[in-house]
Amino acid sequence: MREVYAVGIGITSFTRLEYPISEIAAYPAMMALKDAGLSKVDHVYVANMGSARLNHQSGLASAVVDTLSLTPAGAEVIENGPASGASAIKTGFMAVASGLHDVVLVTGAERLREVNNLDATDFVATLTHPLAEYIYGVTLPSLAAMFTRLYMQKYGVTERHLAMVAVKNHDNALLNFYAHLHEKITLEGILDSPEAMTNNPFVAEPLRFFDCCPVSDGGACVILASAEVAKKLKKPMVRLVGVGQATDSHCVHERAEPTDLLAVRGAAAQAFKMAGITPKDVDVAELHDAFTILEIVESEEVGFFKRGQGHLALERGETKLGGKLPINTSGGLKAKGHPVGATGVGQAHEIILQLRGAAEKRQVKDAKIGFTCNFGGFGNNVVCLVFKRED
Amino acid sequence: MAIDVEKILRPVDNPIPPFPPKYMMLAGGEEMIIRQVTREDIPDILCHVEPLLHVERDYYDVVAARLISELLAYYRYRVQDEYVLVAQINGELVAVVNGRLLNKDIGMSYHTVALRRGLRVGAHAFAAKMEYHLDIIGQKEVLIVAESPIGFRRWMIEYGLEKRFNMAHELGGVPSWALTKELFNKARETLVVGRRPVPKHLLEKAQAAILPPTDPPKAPADLLAATRSMYDSTGTALMAQRWKQEGRL
Numbered sequence: 028m029r030e031v032y033a034v035g036i037g038i039t040s041f042t043r044l045e046y047p048i049s050e051i052a053a054y055p056a057m058m059a060l061k062d063a064g065l066s067k068v069d070h071v072y073v074a075n076m077g078s079a080r081l082n083h084q085s086g087l088a089s090a091v092v093d094t095l096s097l098t099p100a101g102a103e104v105i106e107n108g109p110a111s112g113a114s115a116i117k118t119g120f121m122a123v124a125s126g127l128h129d130v131v132l133v134t135g136a137e138r139l140r141e142v143n144n145l146d147a148t149d150f151v152a153t154l155t156h157p158l159a160e161y162i163y164g165v166t167l168p169s170l171a172a173m174f175t176r177l178y179m180q181k182y183g184v185t186e187r188h189l190a191m192v193a194v195k196n197h198d199n200a201l202l203n204f205y206a207h208l209h210e211k212i213t214l215e216g217i218l219d220s221p222e223a224m225t226n227n228p229f230v231a232e233p234l235r236f237f238d239c240c241p242v243s244d245g246g247a248c249v250i251l252a253s254a255e256v257a258k259k260l261k262k263p264m265v266r267l268v269g270v271g272q273a274t275d276s277h278c279v280h281e282r283a284e285p286t287d288l289l290a291v292r293g294a295a296a297q298a299f300k301m302a303g304i305t306p307k308d309v310d311v312a313e314l315h316d317a318f319t320i321l322e323i324v325e326s327e328e329v330g331f332f333k334r335g336q337g338h339l340a341l342e343r344g345e346t347k348l349g350g351k352l353p354i355n356t357s358g359g360l361k362a363k364g365h366p367v368g369a370t371g372v373g374q375a376h377e378i379i380l381q382l383r384g385a386a387e388k389r390q391v392k393d394a395k396i397g398f399t400c401n402f403g404g405f406g407n408n409v410v411c412l413v414f415k416r417e418d
Numbered sequence: 419m420a421i422d423v424e425k426i427l428r429p430v431d432n433p434i435p436p437f438p439p440k441y442m443m444l445a446g447g448e449e450m451i452i453r454q455v456t457r458e459d460i461p462d463i464l465c466h467v468e469p470l471l472h473v474e475r476d477y478y479d480v481v482a483a484r485l486i487s488e489l490l491a492y493y494r495y496r497v498q499d500e501y502v503l504v505a506q507i508n509g510e511l512v513a514v515v516n517g518r519l520l521n522k523d524i525g526m527s528y529h530t531v532a533l534r535r536g537l538r539v540g541a542h543a544f545a546a547k548m549e550y551h552l553d554i555i556g557q558k559e560v561l562i563v564a565e566s567p568i569g570f571r572r573w574m575i576e577y578g579l580e581k582r583f584n585m586a587h588e589l590g591g592v593p594s595w596a597l598t599k600e601l602f603n604k605a606r607e608t609l610v611v612g613r614r615p616v617p618k619h620l621l622e623k624a625q626a627a628i629l630p631p632t633d634p635p636k637a638p639a640d641l642l643a644a645t646r647s648m649y650d651s652t653g654t655a656l657m658a659q660r661w662k663q664e665g666r667l
Contacts, residue, residue, distance in 0.1 A: 143567075204664070208536070210445070210446065210536045210537060211446045211447075212445045212446050212447075212537075213445070213446060213447030215443065215447050216443055216444055216445040216446050216447040216448075217445045220442075220443035221442075221443070221611065221613065222442045222443050222444075222611040222612075223443075224608070225538070225542075225608060225609060225610075225611045226443075226444060226445040226537070226538060227445060228608060237445065
């Protein structure tokens with residue numbers, strides 16, 4: 028396989044964007060083309076989950092490639108639920124690594140806020156099993172709540188640990204211009220004060236309002252290229268060195284141990300093996316914290332901490348900026364936002380920014396290796412990526 | 419015989435009990451005070467509401483225009499039985515709510531404007547307004563409308579308001595919704611918060627001056643940047659948009 032480098036990046040604010048979905052995909056792509064110093068590419072992959080249903084736009088890749096004046100480059104949509112972004116990067120990686128293409132543009136975009144929050148929640152819930160889950164009213168928050176309750180009983184995680192994740196990620200998002208939520212929150216304000224139950228009500232017990240990610244619109248883009256092209260562009264040499272993907276049962280209740288996220292474990296192991304590193308080598312990570320519990324559990328499943336120890340590392344401050352392994356420096360899905368199809372590309376954007384040393388006030392010192400975990404469904408389709416700075 | 423026209427035009431307010439100030443902690447750990455202001459305070463509020471006229475987002479422009487007229491009418495005695503409450507954090511104005519008494523039993527909710535977004539600032543201020551009508555003045559129900567979808571979610575859905583579509587609301591003449599005492603009692607445990615009395619130092623800070631909001635709602639990112647960027651392959655329009663948001667332009 029050929030080596031694959033990330034040579035250009037771009038992103039929109041993750042917020043409410045009142046633009047056509049094709050333009051939400053195109054903006055970050057334009058920024059990435061400018062960043063890379065390129066004006067054409069061989070192929071365009073568009074990561075998106077719901078444009079046909081939510082935005083009345085099918086054939087999104089055709090719209091995007093023309094909006095960008097990149098025709099006649101090939102173009103297609105990659106849909107893999109909330110893991111669409113990393114799946115599209117993986118597909119782009121395969122295209123360059125195989126020698127099929129030299130330069131591919133991977134842009135992710137979603138416009139969820141064209142519909143109201145109830146419809147957006149219902150739309151995301153369509154990724155659950157139609158007959159065994161969805162028809163009984165299961166939503167992603169309800170699945171996450173049941174998972175959290177079980178995890179709390181088993182490993183001693185408390186609501187305070189969940190709130191600590193939220194506080195940390197909101198703090199990080201304050202340093203990220205593109206983050207959806209620029210709101211300082213405190214443990215006292217969301218957990219301890221007499222007003223906490225109103226400030227931070229239960230959404231699906233034990234998950235509260237500040238344990239859940241916002242519904243966001245947004246786009247992000249990464250351009251991947253062969254070593255030959257990358258060397259000519261004179262950008263910091265950030266290489267995509269590891270890619271892993273794994274699946275698990277569609278229904279959460281069919282898993283032997285519902286608190287095990289085997290697809291996370293498998294995808295991360297594959298990515299680390301391909302990269303030839305261990306979890307200990309990672310300097311900075313973006314984990315898929317659509318709900319605060321997921322940051323804790325994923326930090327264990329990918330191998331950063333032992334089983335049941337993620338919340339203890341959080342208590343020790345190891346995962347905050349300045350800690351041993353900063354997690355979700357962008358603010359994570361929790362505070363940076365979660366435009367589902369774009370999320371995985373947004374995670375990669377943050378890691379590439381960190382490895383370039385361009386993350387400004389949230390820069391992790393001397394970051395050389397970064398990791399992303401993009402979690403589709405409720406853990407039934409997960410894609411992990413490892414990036415490494417080489418120069 | 420000389421006629422004092424002003425005496426005819428100026429309505430006479432009915433006596434109502436004052437709103438006792440209260441305070442609460444927000445999600446960010448800051449303590450917010452909600453208190454009643456008098457006519458003399460109105461000019462200090464108007465100057466902070468006026469910039470919202472130009473915020474074409476979530477109906478801030480419509481609400482600001484209407485609120486300014488209501489505040490001016492209150493200040494210059496051209497509305498009957500109006501009151502104004504403000505929410506402040508460290509003296510900074512973060513929300514304004516107002517309303518009036520339609521009659522002894524029915525309140526007419528006017529506006530709820532949050533000058534700091536997020537953290538339920540507006541929702542807490544609205545709850546205080548309802549508390550004033552139903553608990554302190556002792557009315558039976560309050561007529562409510564919403565200009566924005568956010569308001570609809572916060573009031574009509576969260577409180578489960580009853581329809582009073584046979585009654586036109588004073589805001590735009592649109593059909594009214596009503597918060598009854600019974601509905602308010604149901605919401606009391608989850609939506610209505612606040613502690614009394616307000617510590618002396620907090621109250622004095624709030625009363626000393628109504629300070630300008632430090633992070634008021636802003637106009638959305640330039641919507642035309644989308645169109646312009648179609649003819650600008652450099653992406654400069656997008657960068658300019660970012661600089662504008664950062665205050666560099």
